[in-house]
Amino acid sequence: MAGPISFDDLINPDLHPEYEPAPIFSDDTSFIDVIRPEDIKTSTLQVDPARVPVVMVDNLHVKYQVYSSGKAVGNAGARRLLQPASTRGIRTVHALKGISFVAYENESIGIIGSNGSGKSTLLRAITGLTPPAAGAVYARSRPSLLGVGAALIPDLSGDKNITLGGLALGYNRQQVEQMREEITKFAELEDFIDLPMRTYSSGMGARLKFAIAASKQHDILIVDEALAVGDAKFRKRSEAKIREIRESAGTVFLVSHSMNSIKETCNRCIWIEKGVQKMDGDPETVIEAYQKHKK
């Protein structure tokens, strides 16, 4: 049938195939860039079967929400509360962007990076104090920060503070009694132990805090630049103590800006830059690369 199509032909259902709507949801998803869970797992996290893993950090992301003005909520607080959430000027800072590593028994890991690169955030996330936005941290026991200062009361004597600090660390009274002499001796405070802690010099206070904290056999220990405690002599002894803790089974994380103390105490080093894990390996190599980068 040639010639122009008539209107009758257009509306005649016999001349047309039955209408079939195009599928809205297609089974073919090949064009979507999907990463299935089984694809991403363990690709970056290889566990060495010959060694005992103690901490596993799996694709850790941490985000902070801050007011972009940087000011306290203050006077504008009431007005801000009335506005919808999106216009309140909240900015999300992506502090850690996918950190993954496995720490083994008897390892001592130095964490380096420039200021604001996320070192302290990483440590806080490992202790479980900062919630991860994605990923997770697995550990054999709860990692603890080396520090007991917050449990001590300056108005009490050093002696009473040893009791308090020791109990705070989880010892019972009997164990505290056994350690008391050793702690006093290590802190070099034999003559002043009966005086209130607020009368101590800052160095004496720091020594006592370190001595109490270091008395504990930590399975997983986190030290945030705590090596710069006291005078040169005490620093040497505290470094030796850290090494001793490290050797008595367990894992140590050390954050420091002193490349020398990292080189002396650590046998592995992780370099973080702007929340991204730049390098992970032997301290000499990593520190060299880091110093080259800084110049």
Added chain:
Amino acid sequence: MTVAEEAEKYGLHRVGARPSLANYLKQTWERREFIYELAKARVQRQNQQNRLGMIWVVLKPTMNAIMYGVIFGVLQGSAKGPDFPVFVVIGVFLFEFFTTSMNGGAKSITGNQALVQSLSFPRLTLPVAQVTQNVLTLMPMVVVMFIYAMILGTTPKWSWFVILPLIALMTVFNMGIALICARITVHVRDFTQILPLVTRALMYTSGVLFSVDRILNHWPWLVRIFDFHPLYQFLQIARAMVMNDAPYDPFAWVVVGVWSVLTLAFGLVYFWKAEERYGRTN
């Protein structure tokens, strides 16, 4: 194999995960010596810088009792009932125990942020230590309360000893309140700003300074509500046990018992549910 499964294989657990309630309570029980030592140290510190030292523990509620006693004694005139000074002393002293537990409990997590962030221990120890501290300061207050009662003409009697189980029950109740307040403050810091108001409102609605039966006898339904008011019933039992002749309904023991157990049970679960939240900065 996912990382979680692999971690499980090596016996690693997710950091910061909340333990089961039974395990949590067990861990807290293991810290009982720390709780006691912390409470004792804080009591010592509390008044060390003051010249009169520990005497303030007793002096402050005494002055409160005198002030409220005079004001409310004058205001109520003949409606105040017999033995009004003893009535007020018992009310003010025991109510002080409740308010210090509530206010201290509310600050027990937020006020110890540094401690919470540096050491890992069940956070339950902090509000418990706070209430323990309040029990320790209550002990000399109770002794002084009995001395005042004798000075004001009350004859000592055996039922005075019933005050001990009553305080134990009140401690259970206060602990529950402290736990609930501790968690609320973590979520909403502004809560501590409202607490003084709550304290005062409770003071005037718990029969600390007046006898509900006498003041509200025109509204019997209101008096009926006070039959189930935990704080009022605590005070009524204490007054009946200490004073020469004070009316007292043994049903009050059931009221305070049920309130205490329920408050503590709810407080424990409510506090434990947010265990992962304490100490976090955001």
